[in-house]
Amino acid sequence: MHIPFCVRKCVYCDFLSGPASDALRRDYLEALRRELACEARHYRAYEVETVFFGGGTPSILEAQELTELLAQLCSHYRIAGETEITLEANPGTLTPDKLACLRRAGINRLSIGLQSADDKELRLLGRIHTYAEFLQTYRWAREAGFDNINIDLISGLPGQTPADWRDTLEKVLRLHPEHISAYSLIVEEGTPLHRHLGEYPALPDEECDRQMYQETKRMLAVQGYERYEISNYARAGFACRHNRIYWQRGKRHTADYAGFGLGASSTVGSLRWKNTDDMARYLSLCGAGDTAALREEREALSERELMAEFMILGLRMMRGISEKEFCDTFGREPDAVYGAVLEKYEKCGLLARGGGRIFLTDAGIDVSNVVFADFLPD
Numbered sequence: 001m002h003i004p005f006c007v008r009k010c011v012y013c014d015f016l017s018g019p020a021s022d023a024l025r026r027d028y029l030e031a032l033r034r035e036l037a038c039e040a041r042h043y044r045a046y047e048v049e050t051v052f053f054g055g056g057t058p059s060i061l062e063a064q065e066l067t068e069l070l071a072q073l074c075s076h077y078r079i080a081g082e083t084e085i086t087l088e089a090n091p092g093t094l095t096p097d098k099l100a101c102l103r104r105a106g107i108n109r110l111s112i113g114l115q116s117a118d119d120k121e122l123r124l125l126g127r128i129h130t131y132a133e134f135l136q137t138y139r140w141a142r143e144a145g146f147d148n149i150n151i152d153l154i155s156g157l158p159g160q161t162p163a164d165w166r167d168t169l170e171k172v173l174r175l176h177p178e179h180i181s182a183y184s185l186i187v188e189e190g191t192p193l194h195r196h197l198g199e200y201p202a203l204p205d206e207e208c209d210r211q212m213y214q215e216t217k218r219m220l221a222v223q224g225y226e227r228y229e230i231s232n233y234a235r236a237g238f239a240c241r242h243n244r245i246y247w248q249r250g251k252r253h254t255a256d257y258a259g260f261g262l263g264a265s266s267t268v269g270s271l272r273w274k275n276t277d278d279m280a281r282y283l284s285l286c287g288a289g290d291t292a293a294l295r296e297e298r299e300a301l302s303e304r305e306l307m308a309e310f311m312i313l314g315l316r317m318m319r320g321i322s323e324k325e326f327c328d329t330f331g332r333e334p335d336a337v338y339g340a341v342l343e344k345y346e347k348c349g350l351l352a353r354g355g356g357r358i359f360l361t362d363a364g365i366d367v368s369n370v371v372f373a374d375f376l377p378d
């Protein structure tokens with residue numbers, strides 16, 4: 001469920017999000033509730049395994065607003081008993097009372113955007129919080145009973161040295177979160193960071209980037225975190241179910257996902273679509289109950305595209321793809337479809353096999369985008 005609101009825009013962010021008035025927020029939530037109700041008829045056969053409030057900053061909503069959204073979801077959709085329900089949250093938008101309320105409402109996983117433990121870097125990124133404010137939020141979350149917390153971090157920031165990054169990792173590791181997502185900064189076109197890059201301290205060079213990447217792997221492994229995806233690390237039993245389902249495009253319909261809200265993407269079987277990202281249109285179509293018209297960029301994925309997605313998303317996971325599952329899903333062995341590609345990358349040590357699975361080697365992870373490109377249909 002997409003909540004496209006933030007207190008203010010971070011300089012590196014190209015997500016569909018931004019500040020909003022109270023009136024817009026109210027209208028949006030009403031539209032979202034209508035969309036949930038109208039769309040429910042398409043999902044009667046499904047049981048919801050995971051729910052993800054993403055954004056934007058979903059924690060910007062009042063506890064009651066989030067509780068009502070969740071209640072709306074539960075009243076229209078079949079929710080599995082052990083559903084993982086994640087809320088993306090930013091420090092500066094939560095209080096002890098709000099956290100306690102959200103936990104009581106059934107939210108059982110919190111994904112907190114910290115990005116850096118250095119106030120200078122946080123200011124440079126345009127974040128709304130300091131490290132001390134993050135620490136306070138983290139403690140409140142623990143006190144409210146959240147026992148499954150992810151912390152989002154970004155390396156490769158302007159002016160950042162490997163020692164700075166190590167310092168962020170050390171501080172975060174002292175908190176023992178269940179999950180850490182560590183991405184490297186991508187300077188996206190159209191962002192203030194991209195437009196004014198020359199005014200920022202220099203980005204770390206390739207050698208520094210490599211060092212940070214190696215340090216992340218090493219430090220997190222020493223502390224018992226399993227790297228289960230290229231950029232995601234978890235303590236035993238805390239890999240994010242939502243991500244895993246999304247990345248493991250297994251048998252048809254077991255990995256379907258429905259996105260609700262402005263610009264949200266859905267994939268059901270071989271059909272994929274994205275909701276409109278025009279707020280006025282979103283509000284008016286939901287208001288008129290015409291949620292079918294929200295769907296834009298509709299496409300029916302070909303068998304070849306589904307196979308490519310199975311391989312590319314699956315290879316993001318450290319355990320790679322199951323040859324049997326590929327065969328069960330598509331009726332053919334991976335070698336029958338990708339024989340030449342697999343042979344090429346196995347020969348040069350970027351892919352390996354074992355236990356009926358195909359996975360990227362350490363060297364393969366470093367150049368994963370090059371490997372992935374070879375699975376794409378012509």
Ligand code: SF4
Nearest residue numbers: 006009010013055056
């Ligand atoms: S809080 Fe997240 S979604 Fe909002 S502007 Fe910053 S990076 Fe973007």
